[in-house]
Amino acid sequence: xxxxxxxxxxxxxxxxxxxxxxxxEVLGKFYGDIYLSQKGxxxxxxxxxxxxxxxxxxxxxxLQDAKAQGKKVxxxxxxxxxxxxxxxxxxxxxxxxxxADAGKELAEEIVPRNTCALIKSFIGFxxxxxxxxxxxxxxxxxxxTCDGKKKAYETFGEHVDNMYVMEVPQRKEAxxxxxxxxxxxxxxxxxxxxxxxxxxxxRLKEGIRIVNEKRRALQRLNALRAAxxxxxxxxxxxxxxQISFYDDPVRFTENINKLCDEIEERIAASEGVVPExxxxxxxxxxxxxxxxxxxxxxxxxxxxxxxxxxxCIGTRNSRDLVDESGExxxxxxxxxxxxxxxxxxxxxxxxxxxxxxxxSMARELDVDGVIQYALMFCxxxxxxxxxLDRRLSEAEIPVLGIETDYSMEDAEQLKTRxxxxxxxx
Ligand code: SF4
Ligand code: SF4
Numbered sequence: 495x496x497x498x499x500x501x502x503x504x505x506x507x508x509x510x511x512x513x514x515x516x517x518x519e520v521l522g523k524f525y526g527d528i529y530l531s532q533k534g535x536x537x538x539x540x541x542x543x544x545x546x547x548x549x550x551x552x553x554x555x556x557l558q559d560a561k562a563q564g565k566k567v568x569x570x571x572x573x574x575x576x577x578x579x580x581x582x583x584x585x586x587x588x589x590x591x592x593x594a595d596a597g598k599e600l601a602e603e604i605v606p607r608n609t610c611a612l613i614k615s616f617i618g619f620x621x622x623x624x625x626x627x628x629x630x631x632x633x634x635x636x637x638x639t640c641d642g643k644k645k646a647y648e649t650f651g652e653h654v655d656n657m658y659v660m661e662v663p664q665r666k667e668a669x670x671x672x673x674x675x676x677x678x679x680x681x682x683x684x685x686x687x688x689x690x691x692x693x694x695x696x697r698l699k700e701g702i703r704i705v706n707e708k709r710r711a712l713q714r715l716n717a718l719r720a721a722x723x724x725x726x727x728x729x730x731x732x733x734x735x736q737i738s739f740y741d742d743p744v745r746f747t748e749n750i751n752k753l754c755d756e757i758e759e760r761i762a763a764s765e766g767v768v769p770e771x772x773x774x775x776x777x778x779x780x781x782x783x784x785x786x787x788x789x790x791x792x793x794x795x796x797x798x799x800x801x802x803x804x805x806c807i808g809t810r811n812s813r814d815l816v817d818e819s820g821e822x823x824x825x826x827x828x829x830x831x832x833x834x835x836x837x838x839x840x841x842x843x844x845x846x847x848x849x850x851x852x853x854s855m856a857r858e859l860d861v862d863g864v865i866q867y868a869l870m871f872c873x874x875x876x877x878x879x880x881x882l883d884r885r886l887s888e889a890e891i892p893v894l895g896i897e898t899d900y901s902m903e904d905a906e907q908l909k910t911r912x913x914x915x916x917x918x919x
Contacts, residue, residue, distance in 0.1 A: 728800020
């Protein structure tokens with residue numbers, strides 16, 4: 495599609511074209527510095543570069559084409575929203591922008607300043623008319639995870655059409671599971687009403703299969719990246735995880751499996767993207783939504799390699815599959831409810847699974863250290879970071895806690911701290 499056709503499309507979506515041009519320019523430069531400058535990238539990274547270069551272009555055109563065919567677009571902010579159901583209702587589910595501080599000042603007019611950068615980002619993108627994904631949505635699904643998000647959705651809902659909020663329980667008792675199952679059913683009914691498509695057992699089985707295949711491809715990638723020498727950079731794997739929320743799931747799975755085939759060849763030839771002996775670091779904590787690449791870039795440009803991300807844009811989203819043995823609609827809905835209840839988000843209390851998962855992941859990946867990442871003002875993850883710090887220290891796994899936001903103002907200071915940590919490891 496030509497540049498002028500894209501501009502026409504963005505104009506129809508009521509984007510602020512001048513501000514949007516500025517955003518794409520900054521993003522392009524940032525991507526060039528952080529991604530395209532890497533040496534020894536896999537050929538399969540071309541897929542990542544292409545998706546990113548067309549994230550506001552071709553992908554948006556695909557969404558518009560889907561809408562012209564009568565399909566609906568569902569926007570989400572959290573891994574609790576079951577994509578299996580959206581696919582079964584013949585809808586397209588996409589993650590919404592929340593990884594850059596564009597529009598921050600506008601966001602701070604309607605939410606407190608001491609709100610995390612992720613929340614300010616999705617509000618800022620909407621108010622500054624910068625996000626073609628948000629503008630393409632027929633329904634935007636929020637969720638009652640942390641307090642910041644649930645209050646922000648009240649205000650955000652005044653600025654978008656068709657805001658829908660799922661209630662996510664805060665504990666994991668039997669009654670919480672019951673509540674969550676009823677929310678899964680309510681979401682199913684709302685999707686059916688919006689799309690006019692009945693979610694049958696046959697349709698849901700296919701939705702479960704497609705999303706499981708996507709998660710299997712991510713699991714395969716996560717297993718392969720652990721090889722020594724490390725065959726793929728942490729930045730590229732983070733990008734794969736970020737793209738998993740935007741691209742068509744079938745196309746994504748196919749391309750990531752091809753990337754994994756190439757990684758297997760690299761492993762067989764004992765080739766790495768960094769020399770053997772490069773310090774291995776694991777990231778743990780808040781999700782890093784696109785284009786939040788600051789910390790991974792600082793870590794990897796300081797001489798380490800990231801071999802795992804324990805976050806929702808990482809293993810927390812791909813670790814568990816939906817049991818595919820269900821045959822009736824009821825069985826499948828139960829299996830979906832069970833799978834999502836395994837998510838160990840810091841919003842749960844108690845949340846004993848997460849420290850266990852972090853420690854065992856660090857051991858399995860044989861990391862030299864863990865960097866805990868929390869967005870400033872994120873209560874759930876900063877609280878858990880204190881406990882996790884203690885647990886990892888007791889297990890003699892070096893750990894560094896970083897609290898930051900999306901601005902680059904602290905980049906130098908963070909780099910100094912990361913370098914000191916790498917030396918200490
Ligand atoms: S960290 Fe919690 S609230 Fe955020 S995406 Fe993950 S599950 Fe949702
Ligand atoms: S980063 Fe923390 S405060 Fe921000 S939305 Fe996620 S859980 Fe809430």
